[in-house]
Amino acid sequence: MTGINKNNKCRRIRGWLSEAISRHFDPGAVWLQNHITNCPRCQRRLVSYGKVNLAISAIKSQPHKLDLLMCANAQAIGVLKHSLRHAQKAKKLRKIRPEPKLRERFGKYTSSAVNVAACIAIMLLMKIGVFSSMDTFQTQGQKVIKQYYVSRIGDDLADEIFPKDTELPPSANARSVANV
Amino acid sequence: MFGKTVSYGLLWDFAVSEAVSEDQQWILSTMHKHGQELITMLWRILGNEQDVCDAYQDTFLQLAHYEGGQRPEHVKAYIFRTANNVAISMLRRKVADKRRISTAIVTGKHVTSPAKELDSKYLQESLRDCIAQLPEHLRNVITLRDLAELSYAQIGRILGISAATARVYRCKALQILTIWMSKEEEK
Numbered sequence: 217m218t219g220i221n222k223n224n225k226c227r228r229i230r231g232w233l234s235e236a237i238s239r240h241f242d243p244g245a246v247w248l249q250n251h252i253t254n255c256p257r258c259q260r261r262l263v264s265y266g267k268v269n270l271a272i273s274a275i276k277s278q279p280h281k282l283d284l285l286m287c288a289n290a291q292a293i294g295v296l297k298h299s300l301r302h303a304q305k306a307k308k309l310r311k312i313r314p315e316p317k318l319r320e321r322f323g324k325y326t327s328s329a330v331n332v333a334a335c336i337a338i339m340l341l342m343k344i345g346v347f348s349s350m351d352t353f354q355t356q357g358q359k360v361i362k363q364y365y366v367s368r369i370g371d372d373l374a375d376e377i378f379p380k381d382t383e384l385p386p387s388a389n390a391r392s393v394a395n396v
Numbered sequence: 397m398f399g400k401t402v403s404y405g406l407l408w409d410f411a412v413s414e415a416v417s418e419d420q421q422w423i424l425s426t427m428h429k430h431g432q433e434l435i436t437m438l439w440r441i442l443g444n445e446q447d448v449c450d451a452y453q454d455t456f457l458q459l460a461h462y463e464g465g466q467r468p469e470h471v472k473a474y475i476f477r478t479a480n481n482v483a484i485s486m487l488r489r490k491v492a493d494k495r496r497i498s499t500a501i502v503t504g505k506h507v508t509s510p511a512k513e514l515d516s517k518y519l520q521e522s523l524r525d526c527i528a529q530l531p532e533h534l535r536n537v538i539t540l541r542d543l544a545e546l547s548y549a550q551i552g553r554i555l556g557i558s559a560a561t562a563r564v565y566r567c568k569a570l571q572i573l574t575i576w577m578s579k580e581e582e583k
Contacts, residue, residue, distance in 0.1 A: 230571070260578070261574065264574040264575070264577060264578040265570070265574050267519065267574075267577060267578075268523065268570060268573050268574050268577055270519060271519040271520055271522070271523035271577070272523065272542050272543075274516045274519055274520050275440050275443070275520050275523065275524075275543065276440065276542075276543075276545075278439075278440075278443065278520070280435070280439045280445060280448070281445060284435055284439065284445055284448060284449075285431055285432055285435050287445070287449055288431070288435055288448060288449045288452040288453070289427060289431060289452075291449045291450075291452070291453045292427065292449075292452050292453040292455075292456040292457070293424075293427075294453075295453055295456075295457050296420075296423065296456070296457075296460055297420065297460070300420055300421075300423065300424060303421065303424060305421065305424040305425070305428065306424055308428075309424060309427055309428060309431070312428070312431070314432050314435070315432070
């Protein structure tokens, strides 16, 4: 029974190893590592997946000559129709060189842009947070003082000192509406 | 009289060729738009500059003669699939040639050493050999995903399958490649 369970687990993990190697989920997960350390079959598989991954990376990292695109274009245009061969676009294509993609070109600025965005977000949050706290503080303070005056000198005099048409800050209004 | 006919004929030819070229300008636009991506993919599949140029030329020649010069509905899908097929055919021919030569030379026995295992060129060559032997549907996905670096959604559109299916095919292809590459080592 235990053997069957182990085999099932093995089979499941075999399917996940490729995903793990592709970094779709963390290959360092404890349960995965626990299994692999005790299973020689999965150890072999992990090594093999690593090797395939390494080979793919090696292939990707091999650069080609800068003029390869130019040469390939020239050769391909050479077998096209006469009229196409002499088109203005064809002349341009014969001299074209590979250009880095927009994402690659601006890739180096990504971290700086993210930092700036984070700073702006923090500043906005601070601003909103600070001002709303100040509003609340002011309203609550006014209420406490009014209560004090009401208890000491009565409603009429307190209303004179703190007239009812005095505009409360927007946050205070929102709060009072919510309370109602 | 004859001279006039010839000159009218030339004029007619010129007019027709101009019309055709007007129609087929899209080939040059396609070359401009997708050329770089195609070259990258072909270079990664073939690993040889002359082969890349030949495969690229074949691809655009096939595109120019597609149904009598018609524009395919999905040009990108067409050129990527064609380039892939052309490159794999070339790779298979190369692998077959290499095997024939290695069997002809008796002394050229396959010896695996730790140094060779780490040899990047050896790894690349064996991976290319294995990719060439994969079934077409798995091979297409692995080349488009890992060598051309297209997204699963793009691969799905090119091959006419869903992105999820492409993901499953890649997983399957990786499993097979793993088994084959470890077997190759044991040889």
